[in-house]
Amino acid sequence: MDPTTATDGTTATAVPPADTPHSPDATPAGAPGRHRPARRAVLRTAFTAAVVAGTGGVLAPVLFKDPGTPGRGERRSQAPERFSERYRGRDIRGGVSGLVPAGGQARPGEAAAASTATVAEVTIDGRPLHVMRRADGSYLSEVNHYESFPTLLETARAAVDELGTAQLSATTPHTI
Amino acid sequence: MYSRKNQRNLTRTEKKRLVGAILELKRSGRYDEFVSLHRQYYVTDAESRPRPAHMTPSFFPWHRRYLLEFEKALQTVDSGVTVPYWDWTQDNTPAASLWAEDFLGGNGRAGDRQVVTGPFAYAEGNWRIRAGVTDDRFLRRDFGRPSAPVTLPTKAEVDRALGDPVYDAAPWNSLSTTGFRNRIEGWGIRGVRGVGNHNRVHRWIGGSMAGAASPDDPVFWLHHAYIDLLWTRWQKAHPRARYLPDRAPAAGDPQRGRIFALDDPMPPWDAKPSQLLDHSRLYRYV
Numbered sequence A: 001m002d003p004t005t006a007t008d009g010t011t012a013t014a015v016p017p018a019d020t021p022h023s024p025d026a027t028p029a030g031a032p033g034r035h036r037p038a039r040r041a042v043l044r045t046a047f048t049a050a051v052v053a054g055t056g057g058v059l060a061p062v063l064f065k066d067p068g069t070p071g072r073g074e075r076r077s078q079a080p081e082r083f084s085e086r087y088r089g090r091d092i093r094g095g096v097s098g099l100v101p102a103g104g105q106a107r108p109g110e111a112a113a114a115s116t117a118t119v120a121e122v123t124i125d126g127r128p129l130h131v132m133r134r135a136d137g138s139y140l141s142e143v144n145h146y147e148s149f150p151t152l153l154e155t156a157r158a159a160v161d162e163l164g165t166a167q168l169s170a171t172t173p174h175t176i
Numbered sequence B: 001m002y003s004r005k006n007q008r009n010l011t012r013t014e015k016k017r018l019v020g021a022i023l024e025l026k027r028s029g030r031y032d033e034f035v036s037l038h039r040q041y042y043v044t045d046a047e048s049r050p051r052p053a054h055m056t057p058s059f060f061p062w063h064r065r066y067l068l069e070f071e072k073a074l075q076t077v078d079s080g081v082t083v084p085y086w087d088w089t090q091d092n093t094p095a096a097s098l099w100a101e102d103f104l105g106g107n108g109r110a111g112d113r114q115v116v117t118g119p120f121a122y123a124e125g126n127w128r129i130r131a132g133v134t135d136d137r138f139l140r141r142d143f144g145r146p147s148a149p150v151t152l153p154t155k156a157e158v159d160r161a162l163g164d165p166v167y168d169a170a171p172w173n174s175l176s177t178t179g180f181r182n183r184i185e186g187w188g189i190r191g192v193r194g195v196g197n198h199n200r201v202h203r204w205i206g207g208s209m210a211g212a213a214s215p216d217d218p219v220f221w222l223h224h225a226y227i228d229l230l231w232t233r234w235q236k237a238h239p240r241a242r243y244l245p246d247r248a249p250a251a252g253d254p255q256r257g258r259i260f261a262l263d264d265p266m267p268p269w270d271a272k273p274s275q276l277l278d279h280s281r282l283y284r285y286v
C-alpha cells in the first residue's frame, strides 16, 4: 500500500472543502479548541484514521516505520492501538478511542472516504499529551513538534525522553 | 535598510543590546504574543484547515514575515537592533559563543533540563515561560538529545537542499520528497529520508525548542534567520526558479484551500508570498 495515498485518504476528512480558499471560517486564527462546536469538529478530523467501514479499524499507516526515528519498539498489532506501561519511571497510557461519526464527504480525488473518525488520547502521569497527525498517518505531540512517530506508544515514549523530569502542563489546552 | 549579521561576529555591545531588547519585549508581554502566534498557526497536513506556516510551500514566506514582525518589535525598543543568524553548520557545538553566558546561555542541566546560565536562566528573574508545554516556568534545553542522539545538519546536507532547482512539489506538504522547501523544512519521510535541516535543529536543541512553544527559546529567531538566508541563497543559485505553486490547486485537488499559492494572502497579516520573495529593500545578510 502506498502510505501517501492511504493517508491522504485518512484525511479525506469530514469537512467539505470551503468554497473559497482560506475562508475566514477555516483559518486557524483564534484559540484552537476553545470555541464553537464547528471548530471542534474540524480539529477532530486530525485524528480521522483509516477507519473505513469494513476494515475493522486498522490504523494501516501507523504500521510503517519512519527511517528517521530510532527504534523504539515497533508495533505490529492489527487492532487499534492501546497501551499502558511504565517508561523511565513515568506512567504512560494511550489509545485510539471514542469512535465518532465523522459526517461530511470525501473530496473528489481522495481515496478511502473516512466514514468514522477516531480520537487519539495519550496521558503521561495522568496528564493529557496533545497529539496530532501527519498526512502519512504518523503522530506528532506538542512535546515533539518537528518529528513524527509511527505509533502512539512511540510518541508517548519520545515525549517522556524529551520532558526529562518535567510534568506536562495541567493548565494549557492539550486536548481537542 | 539594515543588516542581519552572523551571530558569531556580533560585538559584546551588540549582543548586550539584542538581549536587552528581547528581555524588554518579554517584560511587556509582547514576546509571549509571538510565541502564541506560532503555536496557533501550527496546523498539520492531516488537517483540512489552511496551513500557512508548516508542512506547506509558504513555510519560507510565512516565517520571513513572522521574523520581520519580531524584528520590528525589537526595533521599537532599540532601533539599532536586528535579528542575527546562526549558521549551525559552522557553529555546531555546545562550546560555540552563541551559548555563552553573555549571549543565550548554555545547555539545560540534567534532570529537568533547566537552562541555568546566561540572561534567560530562570534564576535571573527575567525569563518566565508562560503557557508552555510543561508546568515548569523555566526555559529547557537538551543539546543533542542524549536519550536518542541527534546531530546538527552538515553543510553537505544544506548544499543538497540548495541544489534542488525546484522550489516545492506535490503533494505540497510534509511528504514532498523533492523540492527545496521540504528538503530544508526537513520532514522525515518513511523510506526516503530522516528528519533534516530545519526540523533537526529544533530537535538538536531540544526542550522548549522541540515543542509547540518553540519561540520560547530566543535561539528560535537566530535559527530562522539562517533558514531565511538559505532561501535567499537558493534564489541566487536558481535565478529562473520561482515560488510554487504559482496558482491555487484546481478544484478537486486535496490541497485546495489548504495551501498558499503565490498570490494567496497568508494570515494573520494578509501577506502574499509574492510580496515576500525579495527582502533586498528591507535588509541584507552580511
Ligand SMILES: [Cu+2]
Residues within 6 Å of the ligand: B198, B202, B224
Ligand atoms: Cu522552526
